[in-house]
Amino acid sequence: MKERLSTALFDNSPCHIAVIDRNRQVVLTNPAFERTFANATHTTCHQLYKDCDIPCDDCLVEHTFADGIAHLSKEQGVTRCNKAIFYEAQAIPLLDEGGAVEHVVLISTDTTRTVELEQGLNQAERLANVGLSTAGLAHTIKNILAGLEGGIYMVDTGIAKEEPQRLQSGWKMVQDYIHQVESLVKNLLSYARQSESHPESVDLGELADEIVALYASKASMAGIALSTHTAAETPHLLLDRAAMHAALANLVTNAVDACTWDPNLDKDHSIVISIKPQDSGARIEVADNGTGISAENQQRLLVTTFTTKGMRGTGLGLLLTKKTAAAHGGALSFESRAGEGTTFRIDIPSTPHGVQT
Missing domain, CATH: 1.10.287 (Helix Hairpins)
Structure with missing residues (x-):
């Protein structure tokens, strides 16, 4: 009875099921998998799921073989018809008689x-x-x-x-x-x-240094000290580099403007770009000690194209930055005090699947 039930579930499940060995070779698949991906056992899982010759950087199968624990993730792959597919995948250990992980069962649901x-x-x-x-x-x-x-x-x-x-x-x-x-x-x-995204491994420290080099002359001419504050080893995250570069540039542009237009001429104006590793990813901060934002304007800042710059701004820069953060599975936030300065934060998870910009 139990064996017949297992066979019926395996054969008729709408989920894609693949059994994978320690060499990442697919040794068994169910009909749903074969209809979506391919009927090709003894082919690596990354070839079948993602049409890629290189193993995934953050491989669920490898994690399960290593710790014997089930792992869940959101993924993007390619079907046998060469169409993009999004799916939630769960890697489950299949143990031998001695309790060691012999195979991993990868169950995926089309999302x-x-x-x-x-x-x-x-x-x-x-x-x-x-x-x-x-x-x-x-x-x-x-x-x-x-x-x-x-x-x-x-x-x-x-x-x-x-x-x-x-x-x-x-x-x-x-x-x-x-x-x-x-x-x-x-x-x-x-x-x-x-727009189509182009995710790649990005060193956030190097990205911050690029922005500082880009704005160094403009900041210096305005009497603003522009610097970075990073950890000894800065995080490498999978990002759309161009989109994140533009988002960070928008924040630094706003910070330069906030310092330049500050009526308090006695301040030693400064802008600091900080990269802070976190357990769930990383935080990018751009802090300035410029004009700050009033409490009334803060409520409107990230909602529409409201701008505190009057005719000198459009408000689209922050909305684009917010969009970029969300596209990477993260969020844009800020803290500000009128007359004291503003800190903008982009929080990014370590595995932002399906980046869309």
Whole structure:
């Protein structure tokens, strides 16, 4: 009876079931697995599940062989039809008569539809936020156009009056506002769309150093001390490097602005990028001692394209950073006191599966 029940469950289960040996070779599969992936025993699990010749960095099967404990994870793979599939996988030890782990049974459940629905909801939420903020964006564009008109007027009068300095100042205004238009359009498109991610192992310490090198000149010219504070061994996490670089750059840009526009001229302004390892991953902090944010404005900061910069900002930078953190399974948060400064934090888990930006 028990044997017949086990056979019936194995053959008719909608879950994908594979039995794997210590060499990562698949030795037995059920029909559901063969319909989704392939009927190819004595092939490695990473080849069948992910069409990859290299073993997974954080392998559930290896963990179970090592400690004899069941492990659960969210994964992304490739079907036999070369389509992306999201699934929850559980690795269960199969013991021999002596109690040693002889094989690992990997049971996976297809969650592709759930993931797609979640991504669709996230996309709808982003578009709704953009729609709710249309009036604010229109006001920003109006301000930019007014600035362009002012710059053009200075260029025209500089030419008419043969005043090179006035002409140069006007042309600089035109260039600055054209750059604002370009930045606004790029950020708006990036926020509204779902783009393909390119996750790779990233040394967060090196990423912080890159940002410091990028902003060192701008900070120095403004009299701001820009530095990093990292542990002796900084974490390596699986990230979309370009997206996280842009997110960190947004935070540092805001910090530089907060220090530059601080009316307290007696401060020795500083910005510190900290990388803090955590049991569940890592925390990236960008702390400044600039203007700070009022309690009233804090409630609006990460909800829509609200900005504390007036006509100098669009508010999209923080929404993009929030989106990037969420796409890596993390979160963006902050603490601030008006007149004292602000600290933004990006918390990232060590295994952010299915990164989507």
